[in-house]
Amino acid sequence: MTTNPRFCGICDQRHITKTSSDWCSECNQAIYTECKDLHSIIKALQHHSLIPIANYLSLGISFSLVEGHCPLHDDEYQLFCQSHDCLLCLTCLEEHMNCEDVVRISKLTKDIKTSEIFLETKNGLSEIILKLSKLQSQLEDN
Structure with a gap:
């Protein structure tokens, strides 16, 4: 993945430099216009929501510091433990099996x-x- 959100992460992996047009928060990478079309065709990525790169850049650096993946297990956060006020991936859930108020993030943000x-x-x-x-x-x- 490219470290500069102004350039497409997919193109960067192919050693091509293209200016990004959109940001995928699920993939956590910038996407070029042509790659955006490919991104929407792949079944696993079809439900990812893209925002214009200008909107992402306007959010500021503090927003980009929020990670969507668990650094311990390199897995996407999918759950939230309200007792401990923390995000959980599916592996982290094992440590919170006794917590009664673990909910899906998608349900909280719907x-x-x-x-x-x-x-x-x-x-x-x-x-x-x-x-x-x-x-x-x-x-x-x-």
């Missing part, structure tokens, strides 16, 4: 963008941005 808390947070952030913008204007005027 309706997150339409949830009331998400919408309130989004509106609150919009208000903060507006107030900061007004404050900046006032400071510049002074």
